[in-house]
Amino acid sequence: MALKSDNYRPLTVESLPERLGKVDAITTLLGVDTGTWDCKEVGDGNLNLVFIVTSGRGAIIVKQALPYVRLVGDSWPLPLKRAFFEYHALIRQAERAPGMVPEIYHFDEEQAIIAMEFFTPHIILRHKLMAQERVKGLGEALGTFLARTLFLGSDLSMDTAKRKHDVALFVESVELNDITETLIFSDPYFDAERNHHTPGLDPIVARLRADVDLKVEAHHLKAKFANNAETMLHGDFHTGSVMVTENDTKIIDPEFVLYGPMGFDVGMLLGNFWMAYFAQPGHGNNADYQAWILETIARIWNTFVAEFSHLWRTGRTGILYEEALFKDQQLGLEQALGHRLCAIWEDALGFAGVEMIRRTLSLAHIAENDMIEDEVLRAQCEARGLELGRFLVVNRARMGDISQVNDLAQQINKGATS
Amino acid sequence: MALKSDNYRPLTVESLPERLGKVDAITTLLGVDTGTWDCKEVGDGNLNLVFIVTSGRGAIIVKQALPYVRLVGDSWPLPLKRAFFEYHALIRQAERAPGMVPEIYHFDEEQAIIAMEFFTPHIILRHKLMAQERVKGLGEALGTFLARTLFLGSDLSMDTAKRKHDVALFVESVELNDITETLIFSDPYFDAERNHHTPGLDPIVARLRADVDLKVEAHHLKAKFANNAETMLHGDFHTGSVMVTENDTKIIDPEFVLYGPMGFDVGMLLGNFWMAYFAQPGHGNNADYQAWILETIARIWNTFVAEFSHLWRTGRTGILYEEALFKDQQLGLEQALGHRLCAIWEDALGFAGVEMIRRTLSLAHIAENDMIEDEVLRAQCEARGLELGRFLVVNRARMGDISQVNDLAQQINKGATS
Numbered sequence: 001m002a003l004k005s006d007n008y009r010p011l012t013v014e015s016l017p018e019r020l021g022k023v024d025a026i027t028t029l030l031g032v033d034t035g036t037w038d039c040k041e042v043g044d045g046n047l048n049l050v051f052i053v054t055s056g057r058g059a060i061i062v063k064q065a066l067p068y069v070r071l072v073g074d075s076w077p078l079p080l081k082r083a084f085f086e087y088h089a090l091i092r093q094a095e096r097a098p099g100m101v102p103e104i105y106h107f108d109e110e111q112a113i114i115a116m117e118f119f120t121p122h123i124i125l126r127h128k129l130m131a132q133e134r135v136k137g138l139g140e141a142l143g144t145f146l147a148r149t150l151f152l153g154s155d156l157s158m159d160t161a162k163r164k165h166d167v168a169l170f171v172e173s174v175e176l177n178d179i180t181e182t183l184i185f186s187d188p189y190f191d192a193e194r195n196h197h198t199p200g201l202d203p204i205v206a207r208l209r210a211d212v213d214l215k216v217e218a219h220h221l222k223a224k225f226a227n228n229a230e231t232m233l234h235g236d237f238h239t240g241s242v243m244v245t246e247n248d249t250k251i252i253d254p255e256f257v258l259y260g261p262m263g264f265d266v267g268m269l270l271g272n273f274w275m276a277y278f279a280q281p282g283h284g285n286n287a288d289y290q291a292w293i294l295e296t297i298a299r300i301w302n303t304f305v306a307e308f309s310h311l312w313r314t315g316r317t318g319i320l321y322e323e324a325l326f327k328d329q330q331l332g333l334e335q336a337l338g339h340r341l342c343a344i345w346e347d348a349l350g351f352a353g354v355e356m357i358r359r360t361l362s363l364a365h366i367a368e369n370d371m372i373e374d375e376v377l378r379a380q381c382e383a384r385g386l387e388l389g390r391f392l393v394v395n396r397a398r399m400g401d402i403s404q405v406n407d408l409a410q411q412i413n414k415g416a417t418s
Numbered sequence: 419m420a421l422k423s424d425n426y427r428p429l430t431v432e433s434l435p436e437r438l439g440k441v442d443a444i445t446t447l448l449g450v451d452t453g454t455w456d457c458k459e460v461g462d463g464n465l466n467l468v469f470i471v472t473s474g475r476g477a478i479i480v481k482q483a484l485p486y487v488r489l490v491g492d493s494w495p496l497p498l499k500r501a502f503f504e505y506h507a508l509i510r511q512a513e514r515a516p517g518m519v520p521e522i523y524h525f526d527e528e529q530a531i532i533a534m535e536f537f538t539p540h541i542i543l544r545h546k547l548m549a550q551e552r553v554k555g556l557g558e559a560l561g562t563f564l565a566r567t568l569f570l571g572s573d574l575s576m577d578t579a580k581r582k583h584d585v586a587l588f589v590e591s592v593e594l595n596d597i598t599e600t601l602i603f604s605d606p607y608f609d610a611e612r613n614h615h616t617p618g619l620d621p622i623v624a625r626l627r628a629d630v631d632l633k634v635e636a637h638h639l640k641a642k643f644a645n646n647a648e649t650m651l652h653g654d655f656h657t658g659s660v661m662v663t664e665n666d667t668k669i670i671d672p673e674f675v676l677y678g679p680m681g682f683d684v685g686m687l688l689g690n691f692w693m694a695y696f697a698q699p700g701h702g703n704n705a706d707y708q709a710w711i712l713e714t715i716a717r718i719w720n721t722f723v724a725e726f727s728h729l730w731r732t733g734r735t736g737i738l739y740e741e742a743l744f745k746d747q748q749l750g751l752e753q754a755l756g757h758r759l760c761a762i763w764e765d766a767l768g769f770a771g772v773e774m775i776r777r778t779l780s781l782a783h784i785a786e787n788d789m790i791e792d793e794v795l796r797a798q799c800e801a802r803g804l805e806l807g808r809f810l811v812v813n814r815a816r817m818g819d820i821s822q823v824n825d826l827a828q829q830i831n832k833g834a835t836s
Contacts, residue, residue, distance in 0.1 A: 161592045168586040174579045212750035332630035
């Protein structure tokens with residue numbers, strides 16, 4: 001796959017108005033007088049250019065892929081086609097979870113540009129969690145988004161020919177899948193070049209990297225991630241891909257979209273919440289806020305189960321668990337639903353665990369920990385995440401319900417387990 | 419997907435010499451004097467035209483897809499593109515299991531024609547099993563073919579970008595996948611239009627179609643088949659896709675190729691052997707030959723395990739279970755291998771079970787049973803297959819080793835269980 005076409009040029013705050021000033025869908029929103037447009041580059045992610053463009057009439061986000069990983073530089077090339085995959089993910093998510101993802105105004109495949117809805121006054125959820133501010137309805141929104149996108153992108157719901165075409169479409173995103181496969185499932189478990197961790201963690205890191213049971217299970221999860229094309233995943237569904245106000249929740253940045261196992265999106269999100277929970281001592285102790293994070297985790301999972309079950313009972317239009325087989329045997333369908341939810345639960349705990357480990361040992365860490373200046377305190381917060389992560393990966397098939405995992409997190413947070 | 423191009427014309431014994439007489443790769447084998455060619459149409463399968471073309475110099479097989487299901491007629495259209503998928507499967511199988519599949523001399527995508535190696539004096543294994551004739555090395559050959567193709571088409575071995583491209587290639591075979599998904603996993607479990615069964619089975623069929631546990635598990639297997647793109651499967655690996663002499667074994671007809679779970683090919687094959695075992699009383703009682711079938715089943719599985727383990731230990735070049743993670747911890751890799759083999763075993767038993775059920779209740783039955791003229795005896799043989807099939811589907815996660823399943827088959831065969 002070519003990284004970019006010859007015509008590709010990265011946008012700058014200077015060139016953007018001229019280059020997008022001819023696009024009707026954009027001038028309709030911002031006006032044709034590009035002199036009144038104000039551009040700011042605000043990309044704080046790892047991969048792309050992101051501009052907020054405002055005029056007296058409106059505001060939009062312009063996201064452009066770079067032909068390399070921004071976090072690392074041009075030594076790590078990455079195809080622009082990820083904008084194409086993100087575009088296709090966004091239009092599908094918009095259908096499946098209406099109103100929860102940015103509306104697209106304009107897509108330019110060659111320039112790898114997506115112009116889309118600007119959510120304001122939304123901020124990235126990670127920052128909200130560090131500021132210890134609550135978001136009303138957060139767990140319900142995230143659980144609903146998960147249930148709707150995971151169910152409606154699968155053979156439980158879709159016409160299977162369409163699902164298979166989508167599998168073929170997204171499986172070509174080889175390079176972005178490779179990032180996930182490598183950074184999440186492999187690098188953390190040996191002395192890989194791109195790894196880094198807080199120095200105080202050395203003994204724990206050594207222990208984890210010698211832990212055969214952990215590594216075998218992490219690779220079983222990698223196999224499931226790479227091979228089980230169950231549904232269209234967001235693929236990078238952490239708290240940095242969520243934008244919130246005090247009472248609204250939106251989901252952004254699905255460029256790591258792929259067909260994969262349902263538990264992956266669920267687990268990555270829960271893992272990031274548990275890490276945010278453990279990081280709280282680094283942002284001023286606030287037991288009530290920590291309790292709110294755990295409550296939110298429970299709400300995400302419980303809402304997911306409720307919404308998934310609702311869709312199962314009312315919207316099972318795919319090739320799986322067909323109505324024709326279970327006439328007058330609705331309990332059979334409940335039995336099958338129970339099994340599927342158990343399987344998602346087990347996977348989600350495993351993926352939550354590997355996410356917590358990789359965000360501490362691999363290349364990309366989380367702001368909640370990185371912002372803790374006191375290295376001893378940071379190592380303590382991170383160690384707790386590692387402890388829960390390892391536990392979940394290895395014991396995921398024999399865990400109780402979400403409240404039991406939250407209890408375990410509380411035990412670890414108290415230092416009762418070390 | 420268009421069923422066929424305007425230029426497509428089915429071959430006949432009359433038109434074949436003229437139409438293929440210009441192809442160098444074929445005249446090299448048969449000579450340029452098409453007047454000396456002798457063509458016979460021998461297709462006894464469910465889908466295609468198959469010709470044996472001989473001349474004084476040689477012989478070839480010419481297989482051409484029809485734009486409908488031959489078994490049913492033009493009321494069931496089917497795209498010619500399946501010849502394209504078969505071609506791509508054959509060239510990959512030839513690399514992964516050299517010498518075990520027909521060499522391809524010529525492929526014409528538009529005409530859906532594959533000209534390939536003619537295996538002689540080989541006959542279809544099903545007929546050999548009805549004639550109660552042994553094949554030396556059969557279990558070893560089939561076990562080796564399974565291990566090599568399943569391992570070498572997966573992320574255990576392949577460059578993952580290539581595997582992903584192959585997933586994208588084969589997942590477009592929507593119509594053939596649909597046949598498997600419908601005929602194997604759904605139709606048998608309700609009163610579907612295309613179903614038929616031996617009348618004496620009515621009470622058993624009614625019981626199976628009311629069996630919630632069975633139906634739920636069959637659909638879990640359908641979900642795994644449809645979604646778990648683990649390796650390139652043959653996709654239709656029964657005893658009608660195997661050609662043998664008394665001491666040679668070849669594999670043909672992979673047009674149902676797809677990326678799916680490893681256990682599928684293994685299970686379909688074992689299921690067909692167990693059915694052949696139960697059918698033996700319909701072909702003259704021969705306890706020794708029945709014992710040989712069970713021995714062959716054990717050899718298939720044991721050879722598969724041995725060869726898969728060998729490849730695991732010596733050829734793990736893919737993204738899964740990387741060497742770098744297990745330096746000086748080879749036991750960890752054995753642990754992972756054991757887990758994977760257990761998972762394949764469990765899946766294989768489940769797929770064997772659904773195969774045994776569908777071959778008795780759904781559209782396509784097996785010759786071993788169809789050729790039993792005595793309907794009472796046929797129903798008895800088929801009932802035993804259904805009994806084992808149901809048992810395996812529901813209990814697949816808690817079965818012992820292959821000898822225990824063979825013991826169970828013997829108990830059922832004695833009528834000890836009914």
